[in-house]
Amino acid sequence: MKDPMKMLRQVQQMQDRMNKVQQELETETVEASAGGGAVTVVATGTQKLVSVIISADVASDTDMLQDLVVAAVNEAMEKSKAMAASKMQSVASGLGLPPGLL
Numbered sequence: 001m002k003d004p005m006k007m008l009r010q011v012q013q014m015q016d017r018m019n020k021v022q023q024e025l026e027t028e029t030v031e032a033s034a035g036g037g038a039v040t041v042v043a044t045g046t047q048k049l050v051s052v053i054i055s056a057d058v059a060s061d062t063d064m065l066q067d068l069v070v071a072a073v074n075e076a077m078e079k080s081k082a083m084a085a086s087k088m089q090s091v092a093s094g095l096g097l098p099p100g101l102l
Helices: 004-027 062-093
Strands: 029-034 039-044 049-054
Touching (some): 004 039, 029 062, 039 062
Antiparallel strands (some): 029 039, 039 049
C-alpha cells in the first residue's frame, strides 16, 4: 500500500500548481481579429473580455460591425479555452492522469 502522507503531499502539490496556472491564465491574454483587422478583441486565459478595438472604417455599417465583433469574440474565446486546456493538461501530465481528464 502506498504511503498516504506521500499521496496527500502530491495532491497538495497538484492543487498548488493548478492555482498557479489559474493565476497565470488571469493575466495572460489572447488576441483575435475579424474583417482583416477591422475588429480586434483581447481576452484573458479565463475567458474574460479585456478590450475591443474597432476600426473607424467599419463603424458606420452596424450590421457588418456586429458580425465582425461576434466573430472576433468567438475566436478569442476559442483561443483562450485552448490555452487554458493546454496549461491544465501540462499540470495533469505530471500526475500520470489520462489525457482529457482535466
